[in-house]
Amino acid sequence: MVNKTEKIRRRYNRISLLYDVLERPMERMSTSWRCDIMTEVFGNVLEVGVGTGKNIPYYPEKVEVVAIDFSPKMLNRARSRYGKIYRNVTFLEMDAQKLQFPDNTFDSVLTTCVFCSVPIPVQGMKEIRRVCKPGGRIVMLEHVRSEKKLLGPLMNLLNPIPLYLYGAN
Template identity: 55%
Template sequence: MDKRTEIIRKRYDRFAKIYDLMEKPMEASKLSDWRKDAIKELQGKVLEVGVGTGKNIEYYPKNLDVTGIDFSSKMLEKARRKAKKLNKEIKLIYMDAQNMDFDDNTFDSVFTTCVFCSVPDPIKGLKEIRRVCKPNGKIVMIEHVRSERKVIAALMDIFNPIVVRTFGANINRKTISNIETAGFNNIQVKDLWLDIVKKIIIINKK
């Protein structure tokens, strides 16, 4: 891993013990419902990028063959305990989303939830997703992005350096633009909360 990625990885390792507690208010609102709804879009062999502490594990049906990756070993430890407790068969692998070890065209579906705020080089990570997802495979993302509303966007820009230094996540990423730059062109976007949290569905045309 490069220096920048290592810094972010260490921040997630540091917060792994309290991560679920920190996100509990969001999960109690709408995020858990959005997760369950998005998982309905997945099929076949699934890759979850940035599996974290395993927040999505309980929602995966048995008919999906799921592999989850994360670059934080401490987060993965929690995900493994969660999978065992829930009796869910899911492969959990320590891996950097920017440099995946999978062959080209391995997965039918790829899933992310609140991940591309923290991938150090998001375009590189998105290109890797495009590579490992099969032609015409489906990529489903729930991501928070920089608002297009001037006042909110300005506030996000002001506070972003503090959030990045503290947690390792960016609150002002232009993720839709990054997706297009990574080479995707069949993109559907739905606003889930204001214009900040979005559900993104991509058909992987190659």
């Protein structure tokens, strides 16, 4: 039987070529968010769930980035798109729930819309805390259900679509 992590990984591998097209409506709103969150990262940065690499052009020049994703096909899209242009970024295949770094490795850890796809989110959060240095910064931009009267129920109604496509709530 396939575990939940593997099931989600397979879904992301399957949609890797269409992912940016599917995300385009959301992406129009997120450019300013990406600029804002990049003012919060510094030093040696771990990006958890790099996906197709949408954050990479927004990183400050003076940071070193280790960009991880558990989907090899998503990671390959990011690497082929940005690997030669941004030499300060290293791409690694890795699961957020089992980070293969020593404790206190990174000055900053960044996640953007990742934890909706992590099967055991608390485990992933424990891992990013473990690898972030004392005094370091964990920056998370995550989407949650809206509390607005119309938008919240609409999100509930539409949630099965991304859940089916790639395992994200």
